[in-house]
Amino acid sequence: MLTFTFRRLVLAIPTLLFISLVIFSLLQLAPGDPMAQVPLTVPPEVKERMREALGLGAPVHIQFFKWLVQFFWVEPQVLIDSIFGTTFSEGKLRVLSWQTRSPVMDIVVQRLPQTLWVVGMSYVLGVMIALPIGIYSAYRQYSAFDQIGTFVSMVGFSVPTFFTGVLLIVIFSVNLGWFPSIYDTTHKVSDWDSFMFQIRQMIMPVAVLALYNAAQISRFMRASMLDNLNQDYVRTARAKGLGEKTVVLVHVLRNSMIPVVTVIALGVPQVFGGAIITEQVFKVNGLGQLLITSIEANDLPMVQTLTFIFALLIVIFNLIADVLYGILDPRIRYD
Amino acid sequence: MTEMTDQPIPTAPPRSQWRDIWEQFKSHKGALLGGIVFLLIVVSVFLGPLLWPYDATFIDIRSRNQGPSWVHPLGTDQLGRDMLARMMAGGQTSVSVGITAMLLALVLGSLIGVLAGYFRKLDNILMRTTDLFLALPLLPLLLVMVLLFREPLNAAFGPETGIFILIVTAIGITSWMPTARIVRGDVLALKEREFVLAARSIGTTNFRMITRHILPNVMSPIMVSATLGIANAIITESALSFLGLGFPPDFPTWGRLLFDAVDYMQQHPQRVLWPGLAISLTVLSVNYLGDGLRDALDPRIRGR
Numbered sequence: 199m200l201t202f203t204f205r206r207l208v209l210a211i212p213t214l215l216f217i218s219l220v221i222f223s224l225l226q227l228a229p230g231d232p233m234a235q236v237p238l239t240v241p242p243e244v245k246e247r248m249r250e251a252l253g254l255g256a257p258v259h260i261q262f263f264k265w266l267v268q269f270f271w272v273e274p275q276v277l278i279d280s281i282f283g284t285t286f287s288e289g290k291l292r293v294l295s296w297q298t299r300s301p302v303m304d305i306v307v308q309r310l311p312q313t314l315w316v317v318g319m320s321y322v323l324g325v326m327i328a329l330p331i332g333i334y335s336a337y338r339q340y341s342a343f344d345q346i347g348t349f350v351s352m353v354g355f356s357v358p359t360f361f362t363g364v365l366l367i368v369i370f371s372v373n374l375g376w377f378p379s380i381y382d383t384t385h386k387v388s389d390w391d392s393f394m395f396q397i398r399q400m401i402m403p404v405a406v407l408a409l410y411n412a413a414q415i416s417r418f419m420r421a422s423m424l425d426n427l428n429q430d431y432v433r434t435a436r437a438k439g440l441g442e443k444t445v446v447l448v449h450v451l452r453n454s455m456i457p458v459v460t461v462i463a464l465g466v467p468q469v470f471g472g473a474i475i476t477e478q479v480f481k482v483n484g485l486g487q488l489l490i491t492s493i494e495a496n497d498l499p500m501v502q503t504l505t506f507i508f509a510l511l512i513v514i515f516n517l518i519a520d521v522l523y524g525i526l527d528p529r530i531r532y533d
Numbered sequence: 534m535t536e537m538t539d540q541p542i543p544t545a546p547p548r549s550q551w552r553d554i555w556e557q558f559k560s561h562k563g564a565l566l567g568g569i570v571f572l573l574i575v576v577s578v579f580l581g582p583l584l585w586p587y588d589a590t591f592i593d594i595r596s597r598n599q600g601p602s603w604v605h606p607l608g609t610d611q612l613g614r615d616m617l618a619r620m621m622a623g624g625q626t627s628v629s630v631g632i633t634a635m636l637l638a639l640v641l642g643s644l645i646g647v648l649a650g651y652f653r654k655l656d657n658i659l660m661r662t663t664d665l666f667l668a669l670p671l672l673p674l675l676l677v678m679v680l681l682f683r684e685p686l687n688a689a690f691g692p693e694t695g696i697f698i699l700i701v702t703a704i705g706i707t708s709w710m711p712t713a714r715i716v717r718g719d720v721l722a723l724k725e726r727e728f729v730l731a732a733r734s735i736g737t738t739n740f741r742m743i744t745r746h747i748l749p750n751v752m753s754p755i756m757v758s759a760t761l762g763i764a765n766a767i768i769t770e771s772a773l774s775f776l777g778l779g780f781p782p783d784f785p786t787w788g789r790l791l792f793d794a795v796d797y798m799q800q801h802p803q804r805v806l807w808p809g810l811a812i813s814l815t816v817l818s819v820n821y822l823g824d825g826l827r828d829a830l831d832p833r834i835r836g837r
Contacts, residue, residue, distance in 0.1 A: 356817040358768050360775045361809035368802040471672045493680050508670030
């Protein structure tokens with residue numbers, strides 16, 4: 199298992215390099231000029247020097263190499279510095295945003311908590327709703343609960359988040375006025391009232407994403423339970439006189455959780471990607487919103503870094519899913 | 534000799550495979566309903582504008598912002614354009630984008646899947662490519678692609694065709710991977726079967742083998758991914774339009790209509806409802822269709 203994990207980790211490096219190369223070469227084709235916003239009175243030779251200061255004068259492969267060094271070598275040093283108070287990264291050039299001229303990672307760290315709160319909370323909530331529904335509707339297959347449950351999960355899976363989000367805003371913000379339609383990211387939780395406000399503004403985005411995630415995961419849970427419920431070992435367990443609760447919740451559930459856990463792990467990066475839309479609907483000032491504004495502003499280092507972070511998440515969680523699969527299911531041997 | 538004809542002869546003709554599939558498909562109520570609803574949507578969206586008197590781009594500024602009435606069943610927008618006509622025009626684009634992008638993804642996915650499964654030499658490199666594509670963050674990349682190539686394609690093909698080609702290609706080349714994986718798996722299993730060996734022993738060439746023996750046998754997973762691909766493509770296109778990076782405003786799609794309606798959702802909430810409902814209903818019906826097809830085409834479930 200350890201060698202497998204190690205081998206996968208080593209394999210992840212060329213994958214990540216390739217992905218960063220794809221993103222980088224795609225962005226190289228960008229028609230926009232980062233100097234477009236500079237006033238026309240600035241003479242062309244000054245503009246040329248500004249361009250060089252952004253690192254645009256260098257050949258493409260040097261630019262790519264510089265970005266790699268900055269992202270994989272300088273940024274970790276900055277992280278170590280900020281944790282331990284050392285000065286490894288002093289004087290080294292970091293990945294700078296063209297929009298704000300500040301380090302990209304600093305902005306990412308500022309935006310991360312909003313995304314993590316909304317996305318993380320909704321994913322946890324979605325999983326917590328999905329599992330019991332999936333288990334029960336598989337146990338009582340074709341019952342009224344199962345029929346309604348599968349229909350609702352099909353609807354939740356088909357209705358796009360940008361529609362459910364807007365619908366919730368129309369109902370609960372415009373007509374009823376219960377919840378704010380815009381997520382206030384400057385809000386600080388200091389006492390009970392402000393805590394309640396935080397809850398109120400989180401309800402709608404979290405509910406939208408949770409519904410979507412719950413729909414997908416409960417379908418998997420149900421299918422996986424159904425696969426296991428007819429197996430011989432279930433009959434054996436019943437025949438030896440175990441209670442129904444033990445049979446379903448211990449024997450069947452533990453075996454059906456194996457594929458579901460990997461699906462949950464694989465879904466995490468997708469949720470981050472899907473949150474781009476939800477963040478846009480509720481004006482959450484998170485990573486997705488940052489990506490969209492930087493795409494519109496032609497801020498290539500920011501787009502490059504953010505897209506790469508999304509890719510990094512996908513690769514990491516794929517690895518986690520594979521390792522989990524091996525740990526949970528003793529029948530699977532990678533070596 | 535007369536005794537011979539008295540022998541019981543089979544009265545029912547032998548049942549064909551497609552008939553079995555149809556029987557199974559019919560018994561799946563949701564799938565049948567989904568198929569009918571999807572057909573209805575497609576037909577009304579493409580034939581509706583021929584019957585409906587208003588044009589989707591006809592501006593009647595005097596009758597702007599109207600609610601539902603007999604003249605305008607879905608009301609009018611802020612420029613007095615008839616919402617029903619716009620919904621039908623938007624549906625044409627959304628459905629065509631969905632179907633075209635699905636076809637592109639399907640062709641790519643089946644080609645790569647068959648090549649990887651059939652030719653052992655290609656297997657490794659093609660599947661590594663598929664894995665790499667699966668590790669790409671798709672929505673951010675789609676956004677970047679639309680942003681980068683919108684201008685040059687608009688200049689080359691005109692704003693409408695340009696963005697259509699761009700979105701279809703972008704969705705197509707980012708969604709072929711699941712099909713390729715499924716098809717490859719099936720081809721790998723088929724290749725070991727006796728009928729393939731028999732065909733090979735009479736000297737069938739690789740090309741004939743694939744088109745004549747392999748492809749017809751992997752049709753069922755391809756058809757299932759086709760339906761799911763339509764749903765995926767429609768949602769992706771609407772999401773892009775919703776983020777303002779899809780079709781231009783005078784060229785409505787359901788996603789674009791929803792995006793435009795969000796600005797007016799306080800005064801005219803019903804305008805949000807129509808495009809959203811249309812997208813959801815289409816995707817829901819296609820998903821049910823896919824579910825039913827999967828059950829009907831799976832010989833292990835069929836006949837139970």
